[in-house]
Amino acid sequence: MSDRYVMEALLRPAVELNTAVAAGCAAFVCVSAPWAVALAPSVSYVTAGAFVALAAVRTRQGLKILRYRRNLKRLSRYVMTSRQVPVSRYRLFLGKGFSWEQKHLQRLLETRRPEVQAFLQPSVAYRLARKTERWSEYRLPWLSRVLRTDARFNPVRPLPPAGGNPAIHGVEPDETDVSMDLGERVGHMLVLGTTRVGKTRLAELL
Incomplete structure (x- = not known):
């Protein structure tokens, strides 16, 4: 292995x-x-x-x-309400994630090699579903709605709007809960990310 x-x-x-x-x-x-x-x-x-x-x-x-x-x-769905956010007097819950290591950089660089692009491109069924979805938007609205349904029974549902490079999120399949000590909030923190990836939601938590 x-x-x-x-x-x-x-x-x-x-x-x-x-x-x-x-x-x-x-x-x-x-x-x-x-x-x-x-x-x-x-x-x-x-x-x-x-x-x-x-x-x-x-x-x-x-x-x-x-x-x-x-x-x-495609990343696994991860959503929670404000009531489900863990609360602690000592730790601040940030979400799911992983510590970036050398192996993750190696995996990310591997995704850019031309010979592995076949494993990264959407399947033929997915591309056909997106094409049918656009075609049926006004002709068959119910079909377009079914193809857009984000549910487990829909194997060709649209990819989540993760933004940026999806491979950055997927190079570590085993994510864990990430938290920080409340005493570290007084320090500086740099948060990088493209549009609509959760920077504002993180600021609300902090």
Whole structure:
């Protein structure tokens, strides 16, 4: 798996799933027809268990790749009301985020390589949905409204207006709650961001 090495390779096909499928098929053969692989029935179940474990590990690794690629194009929805904002006498809640490290810069630079653009571009179905949405705005308003619906049942819903470069938001799939000590509010803070990314909302929190 790519996380064993200093240089990551997350923006690529999820080849781990190929191994998972092969291991799953091997486990099925060991259980249903142990004679086909010259195994005694008592040994075939142990071998099948090992193949199942391998399939589970490789599936987990492959899903990590798919999740990373999905996050570069569409972030998970994160909204909360003012009543849901955590309140503390010692910490100020800022939202979800992550600490920017060298690996995030490496991932961001990787997204600019020409050979990986196929993983970053919207799918054919998404582009067709946007084209149909524009065409049906006045001809078939109900269809345009359905295609614009921001819900889980709509796989081609519009991308959220994150602003700027979406890859900056998606290079870390595992975001955590971010907060700051209330005593640090007296210091200076520089907040960078393009239009409509939440700078004013952050100022309201501070």
